[in-house]
Amino acid sequence: MKIIATVALQPQHRATIYNAAPDAEIVDRPCRTQDEVTALVSQGCDVMLTFRTPDDPLRGAPGLKWVQLLSAGADHVLSGPMKATTISLTTASGIHATPIAEYTLASMLSYAHRIHLSIRAQLRHEWLRSGQFMSIIDDLRGRTLGIIGYGSIGRETARLAQAFGMTVLALKRDPHDRKDHGWTPPGLGDPEGTIPQQFFGPGEREEILRESDYVSVTLPLTDHTRKFIGAREFAAIKPGAFVVNIGRGEVIDEAAMIAALKDGKLGGAGLDVFEHEPLPAESPLWDMENVILTPHMSGANRGYMDHACELFADNLRRFAANQPLLNLVDPKWGY
Incomplete structure (x- = not known):
């Protein structure tokens, strides 16, 4: 051979x-x-x-x-x-299950505790008063995480989120087939699909978005998933939700997401992938205070x-x- x-x-x-x-x-x-x-x-x-x-x-x-x-x-x-x-x-x-699941939780934690705002203030040598954070910081515990695409990364993200006391919901192509049929290192993920409180199919994405405080998008890019989340889905999303995308940039309609971020319907976004990479210098995502972005490196280790x-x-x-x-x-x- x-x-x-x-x-x-x-x-x-x-x-x-x-x-x-x-x-x-x-x-x-x-x-x-x-x-x-x-x-x-x-x-x-x-x-x-x-x-x-x-x-x-x-x-x-x-x-x-x-x-x-x-x-x-x-x-x-x-x-x-x-x-x-x-x-x-x-x-x-x-x-990629471990590094990307950890990245996803890190993004969620950074947003929940507004660490990204403190880092930006650090670069400006600005001391923010702790009182400014009292009304904007939330715990992950007790919140709901909706995972769009329940493969190996989604399942390890679910396992970590469960440890943080979050309620987990999951969307997959066949919500009745809950087992993981791919390669998984021992002790990781959710092989039997027992962690999510509820499963949703592709036609129920508005329902899972309505219930989720945090959304992790782990979809592959296919003819079936291109712009899977667009204007209709952002209109349905729970007000103030935070979206993390580590799948492919094209599974989210970027223009619709930017509009939702600007009007406040979407609380924030943690983005590692984009419709066009490198992200164009003129993209408004660079300067949005409620956006945490990285250069497609969540799987690196x-x-x-x-x-x-x-x-x-x-x-x-x-x-x-x-x-x-x-x-x-x-x-x-x-x-």
Whole structure:
């Protein structure tokens, strides 16, 4: 079996892979452009470990049978030729659960305790009086968190929110199938789907928004989720709610969100993803006092490739044994 990785593998990553596939031939080379990816796989391989796929996988990567993405989302791949092939495609869903769930709670806590306002005052060398905060700070305990997209990240967010004493609601494509069928490290998430007090389907998003003080959007970008939350949804949202988006920028209608932030219907937003990235300098989001924004980094952490290779190794064992792969993408749904 020949494995090509378009990222540099450290010795511990190679050891993890060899432990799962002792006879594998591993070729790793950092690829920063599509041309570099195409050149690397042109001699053929069985498996790819990558963020990118070849432009013409059937002819440009002879023998390729399976692509293990290093990203949780597959929208950047399914918009190209991969969608029309029979090559198996799996995502890295599950490896981001801890950092992104922690990021989501950090954003919510920063907003609830107005830490973002204090940081901005610090940069101005301004001492804010504590009395200014008495009427604007809330506890997370006793509040309701609505999670839009109950995958690995949403489930770990739910577990942490429950520990903070929050009531959890969840929306997923099939609200009757509550189990997590993807890759999940032991002890994390909500494998059986027992944490949410109530589940909602896609057609009930206005209902979950009406009941939620905080909203975490963890949807992948697909034809079904583009602008999933728009003007109608913001009109229905609970007044003063705080929205965190760590999925994809395009699942929220950014213009509608900005309007809701300006008129006060939406209390605030914690944003790590945007419709256009980098966020244009002229975007009003930069200067909004009720917005906390970061440059699409919520999943970043030092152990990223360690977790990715653990997942890859689990799938390599399944691949060698002709067993179903974890996190297999269904082109119909886009994830």
